[in-house]
Amino acid sequence: MTDLLGRPHHDGSPLYLSDEAPHLGSTVTVRVRTSADDPVTRAWVRTTYDAEPTYHQMAREGDAGWWSGGLPVHNPVTHYRFLIEREDGSQTWLGAAGEVGYDGSDTFDFKVVAYAPAPDWARDGVVYQIFPDRFARSAHAGDRETPAWAVPADWDDTVVYEGSDPRTPLQFFGGDLDGIVDHLDHLADTGADIVYTTPVFPGESNHRYNASTFDHVDPLLGGDKAYQRLSSAVHDRGWRLLGDLTSNHTGDTHEWFQRAREGGETRSWYYFHDDLRYESWMGHHTLPKLNHTSDELRRVMIEGPDSVVGRWLRPPYDVDGWRIDVANMTGRLGHIDVNHDVARIIRATAAEQREETFVVGEHNHDASSDIDGDGWHGTMNYSGFSWPVWSWLRAEETDARPFGRPVAVPRRPGPLVRQSLDEWRARYGWRATTQSWNILSSHDSARIRTLVVDAGVHRVAAGLQFTLPGVPMLFAGDELGLEGVNGEDGRRPMPWDHREAWDSATLATYGSLAALRRRHVALRRGGLRWAYVDDDSLVYLREHPDETILVAARRAPGPAIDLDLPTGELLLSTTGDERGFAGAVPAADAPAFALWRLA
Template identity: 70%
Template sequence: MDPHLLHEPHHDGSALHLDPETPAPGWPVTVRLRTWVGDPVEAVWLRTTYDAEPVYHRCAEVARDDAEESGGEGSVWWEGELPVHNPVTHYRFLLAGADGRQRWLTAAGVVEHDAPDAFDFRVSSHAPPPEWGREAVVYQVFPDRFARSAAADQRETPAWAVPAAWDDEVVFEGSDPRTPLQLFGGDLDGVVEHLDHVAALGVSVLYTTPVFPGESNHRYNASTFDGVDPLLGGDDAYQRLSEAVHERGLRLLGDLTTNHTGDTHEWFREALADPEGPGRGWYCFRADGSYECWMGHHTLPKLDHTDPGLRAAMTEGPESVVARWLRPPYDVDGWRIDVANMTGRLGATDVAHDVARTVRATAQAQRPDALVIGEHNHDASSDLDGDGWHGTMNYSGFSWPVWSWLRDEESPARAFGRPLPVPRRPGPLVARTMREWTARHGWRATTWSWNILGSHDSARIRTLVGSPEQHRVAAGLQFTLPGVPMLFAGDEIGLEGVNGEDARRTMPWDSPEAWDRTTMETYAALARLRAEHPALVRGGLRWAHVDDDTLVYLREHPAGSVLVCARRAPGGAVGLPAAALALPALDGAPARPVGDPAPLLATEGEPAPLVVRDGWLEVPAGGAGVTVWRL
């Protein structure tokens, strides 16, 4: 039969392997490990650290499939008690073999050397993020480019702006001074008018980039945090948007820049005007009167989060910016934090995690179920552990590996912050990348982080992959791997863009004939599938088969498992041992073997059935696409 990965020892942070998923401090957690019945494991220990001192806890064998009845493909289940002494508890498994062989199982996989703790499994006793954040399908709107209401025609264009007609081409070269100034005039009432389109996609969270005034089309250079930009309709329009979103049972997420303001911000003008005033310490001024700013852009002066006055105004307490917008009449449900990776970091100063902890606590003091997501495009692990951001925009653990698997080598799409194009990589490297980043970020943070195929800061996925079919493969991965799908408005109809600025094209509401309806229907079908199957939201992840062009994986959950096959190119059938797919007897009932698998969805054509024959499950041959089955 075909090579598969189901003989590998397996554990993850889902309910099948960790009970409870969210422990109270001081209480033990039941931890389960699955090994292959043919793997001569004689003993298993949990290695954890108690106040940073390594300690070992023996695991017990609690279930074993009969090797003969299972054709030698069954499982052995081990259980151990993991004490949750520290707020974030790291652990790994030590496997002892009959031949004296010793192996470690970490969250990044099995190793036969003493690997560092960075890839250990971890469990947190901090309060979990709100469940709606994990269940979400997020839709990102860049207000200037989404939709114009009739009221937009009555507004005067500000002096800083370069006005553009809705169908004009976007100026997207960063060296062109018009790039941040080109104003198309989208507004918040325009968003309200198109919420039916958003809801029809199965979206549950509307996330808009900043709505505060700023002398740019992106508004990340805020001139105040005390009101909504009149160009978007002002405070009243934001209230109308909030009411319309919540009436539909959706959530509204704001976008807040904690790293910097604009140089026209009232705080910064006061700091410039009075070098001896209390507001001077709110920014990172140098001895010569100059100031630190974001990536050398003088219009984006950096905030100093070591200053108590700045913290009180921005992040701490009920009157802070973080808190005020979460109360009526706006009722924002949480924040996406812009430049979260740099906030509070400057040279030897690093209070970034303290800022994350403070924002989270302040938001949840206003709304106990508030969500905070930090922008980060590389290793966010130190800001996510325990009580930091609930999750991140998962570029490293999702976007980049998907891009590298599906990239059309002829695509003009530009790499995100790299001097070279994203390379096209084979399946094993893609799976390894995802596994390592899941280990680095931790299971909880991974499952609340956003699976993004692109954003207002990157090329569009359609341009990167070069075809509707490959775009739908990417969407299939986005909705079936652990994490929260986030669509950038226009993804669903096949909008293109070679970089972040070009990706901010206007929504072609008056040209519906140009929409990719098949892809739009695929997104809606994937959202329905995710809502209907707990395994796709709360299930574990076990890799079953990986080759250059094929990824087959299981999302396992006590309520039932889902099998996914993603192909970037046509491939042959893949055989998997059915006994290795059975769920364990967690409640004293018999183990649940694979019964009659049901096809659920295919991104191309009709989903072909799985065939179980002689103890083997056959994933059928097929072309490029993603197919999902219920086991």
């Protein structure tokens, strides 16, 4: 598949779209790149005006193969695609998933969005996810009394990770918030500048997704004062802090639910049946589901400055935004669906309390109906990034278990992976994709090192994470080569006292990739144009008006790849190869990742 550079191309980056957040009623300029040898004679941009198709003819820009035209922004989310006619009279459509020779649905249309984008810090940064119980103990962690619900564990104990074992959510290692403060220099080594912790509210579990209150930080983590110290330490470095909020449910020990079960004023905040049964998350009775059709619940939970969402964003905590747990299920139950209302209110409440807030929703399959509007800015992009990358780089033999599926992660060739990446990016829209998180591991998944096994392949995965459109999100320990066969096993404590076990080369790769992403605007805001794909190679361009960067990822050894592109200066190679780009991606005798800045 050597002719990808010659295909017509458009995306939502600045080289192709004049304004990513235009005002309603304005007109933006859209551009299409075609090969100078492609006999295109005419082109139109087709959009929909209140769901009725309209066509706007484009003009050729000189003789270089570029076409441009005006796109009226009539709706808050305006869909568009391109109709291309060639000398022989043939017609094709160019949509966000590529060029097709048939009249397809609007599913893969491009989108331009009139709502304000996510703040720059959230799109340009690097997220570091911390599971507080397993990250680090401060000097004061041992002074706290172990709660009655917990099964105490020493820091080097083996994690109990089988869901059927009752100790799994109760095993307590005792990490705390001051322990995070003590290790912020390590986060700096990875290049991270956004600290995201899983919940800090009290809950009778090590994961704390079963909150017993939203009014205070768990004393086991150091309490409210410790969270203030963490916030100050993070912001003193010019970084950002994200909280984790379960808008879908509480714990069954939550003060609201306790009053509700007794017939109190909060009963309508949950879904009770006549026989005292109640709705819960996926049937887990310890996680009763919140009823967001209740105006009073919305007032207390998500709406206004004194709501849970609002007050943690103000001093003394100054949280910069929220990751919303189970965002896909929030406000949805059978025939009830107020999910978008909840997302819109949370985003508006956050913006009213603090400038430049960010709200990202957890969603592990198709989030396309929930993003690219005025709700969640983006999603944890398992479908559009994790699954394609996992399926390309998965080792032939691995103990890693996929979450949510009954079979192992498949191993797929490059062309299928490229198609998957393209279709998901098209489904979400360019801007929502660039505001979503590129995830290799999380507290809910197997570790990337266990999935790929080989350290060199892990570094290829990291390269894709930092150079494909989207925001890199590291799960604490990935940078050291930590392992885990599933999400629970992946929550192993950080090995601070065993530095001999660290994969220092991988840690250095993460730091270098983060520095390059910060330095080169094309890696943050540039477009994505494929140059070459085969079973074992993915080669692409990140294009921006200021620069173009060539990226080459190989999962296995391979020959040189000839490309008709300008020469380029090497920016990074995971194999130590020091060759620049001179018309060909160098041959590789091992899995490799490299990028060059083209002249």
